[in-house]
Amino acid sequence: MTRIINRVGDAVLGKVLGREEAGACVPEHGQKCSCVASNGYCSGGSYFRYYRQGYYNCNGACVTSTSRPICYTKKVGAC
Secondary structure, eight states, X not given: XXXXXXXXXXHHHHHHHTTOOTTOOSSOTTOEEEEEEEEEEEETTEEEEEEEEXXXXXXXXXXXXXXXXXXXXXXXXXX
């Protein structure tokens, strides 16, 4: 009897919650965020830093990687 009640309870809960998954990330994992400082390069005695399109990781931090598109390049100092 307990097994039937649990099964019915799970079905009702599934109808109420829909297809949401437990532990979903907020904001959504992979969603775009601001441009983030990435690697850079030295040219003519000046150091230029790449800023790349950021995305939210599952912890809610705005991160990037070298595979992301470059938003802009900024001169940030000498080298």
